[in-house]
């Protein structure tokens with residue numbers, strides 16, 4: 001055993017026995033040293049850690065399971081979460097423990113949740129030293145004194161070298177992500193994509209927090225400089241711009257991906273960020289770009305020159321989903337507390353590959369609920385196995401793959417909090433303009449930023465709005481710093497009739513999708529659905 005602080009709870013106390021060497025709570029330099037010594041990757045410029053994850057370079061949602069135990073039977077949304085029988089899980093667990101015998105493991109005891117009242121003590125046991133480094137960057141790092149009395153509430157075991165057997169493990173392939181809420185255990189096998197670790201913790205909190213009246217959100221968050229009470233959240237599925245847009249030099253970063261909204265305000269679940277690096281521009285995203293040459297940053301699946309170690313941000317030959325992971329402190333304007341007041345602005349980011357939605361729209365609370373439940377956006381290439389180009393989808397709550405409960409549970413919590421705190425709501429299209437994917441182009445980041453700044457500082461409320469004929473929400477006509485034409489997508493298309501046809505098609509898709517929510521919904525939201 002190698003340990004920084006003598007662990008209160010050893011792996012043996014959790015029934016994990018017969019391992020090789022176990023490294024408890026190593027700090028970043030030791031994790032990097034071990035990772036390099038084991039040939040998991042190599043050091044990059046500025047002291048980064050360069051790694052490729054092999055066959056899995058994105059999440060495997062089809063291989064993710066929730067164990068169907070009696071205590072979760074009624075609360076899980078089974079249409080969205082694949083069930084695994086408790087017997088199959090026990091077999092998987094036993095076989096994984098067997099696989100672990102004689103091998104070395106890395107244990108990181110971390111917190112999920114910046115609010116001390118709500119945090120969850122999570123132990124992450126990894127076969128790969130760099131996964132220890134990754135999750136140490138991503139979750140919240142306890143002080144030595146906190147570590148000394150740390151008792152894990154939930155445990156994640158991640159063995160990329162373990163191959164599941166669908167016959168006895170009740171899974172689909174050799175890859176498995178199995179969440180057992182009753183046994184407080186998550187088992188991950190046969191994938192080295194680091195994102196599975198953090199999104200497992202997110203899924204877990206999405207299950208636990210609603211029971212405490214806390215709204216878990218797939219969103220980034222920031223606040224005005226000097227005023228944590230002027231906070232904003234940015235909901236969005238992977239690739240919509242949560243990480244990019246929350247790292248705004250004129251605001252304080254709270255977090256880039258997962259937050260909770262409690263009676264006292266918002267709190268980050270995490271202690272770090274996981275940014276996409278494809279085409280990352282030092283001009284458009286200087287803070288994130290700088291993390292790619294910072295000591296300790298994990299650079300995942302990026303192509304680099306073997307002689308100079310120079311990273312190639314344009315080369316997507318490994319994957320479009322190339323990433324860097326770093327602690328929040330790596331961003332100069334990050335909040336030291338990761339907390340904020342009740343959001344004054346709730347932004348829903350959508351990446352519309354059809355080029356129909358305007359770059360920004362003001363929503364009534366009922367419209368916000370309609371769009372939150374709809375979750376229209378596109379899946380971004382590489383983020384999930386098998387996604388090769390932007391693929392339109394309705395991903396409820398802007399994060400369906402991570403929602404164990406029914407959408408209405410999250411919808412109701414959010415609607416209540418928006419009403420209680422009077423938050424302004426916005427829909428922001430960071431996707432295509434001037435045509436659909438293939439003919440148009442991606443919304444310029446500078447325009448999105450200018451529109452968001454105006455929304456967040458309140459100045460957008462002073463401009464003139466028009467009512468969108470397709471969706472009924474309000475769209476600004478003119479905003480300083482943004483080309484007028486861009487605000488009206490119909491004007492950006494070469495063929496206005498083609499825009500109208502595409503818009504009508506999208507309205508139809510929204511309406512077909514929303515049919516599942518009409519029963520039992522508030523009258524105002526039903527009215528928003530009809531337009």
Ligand SMILES: Nc1ncnc2c1ncn2[C@@H]1O[C@H](COP(=O)(O)OP(=O)(O)O)[C@@H](O)[C@H]1O
Pocket residue numbers: 236237238239240241242243244245256274275276277278279280430431442443444445446448
């Ligand atoms: N208008 C835009 N707004 C936000 N991101 C944009 C925009 N145009 C292009 N992008 C790119 O889209 C990607 C957004 O990814 P990211 O911020 O990591 O999303 P998320 O955190 O929601 O998964 C980045 O690669 C960013 O450079």
Ligand SMILES: C=C(OP(=O)(O)O)C(=O)O
Pocket residue numbers: 058059195196199237238239242243257274383
């Ligand atoms: C880590 C992920 O999240 P995001 O792209 O939202 O940062 C992911 O989807 O795998």
Ligand SMILES: [Mn+2]
Pocket residue numbers: 239242243256257274275276
């Ligand atoms: Mn992100």
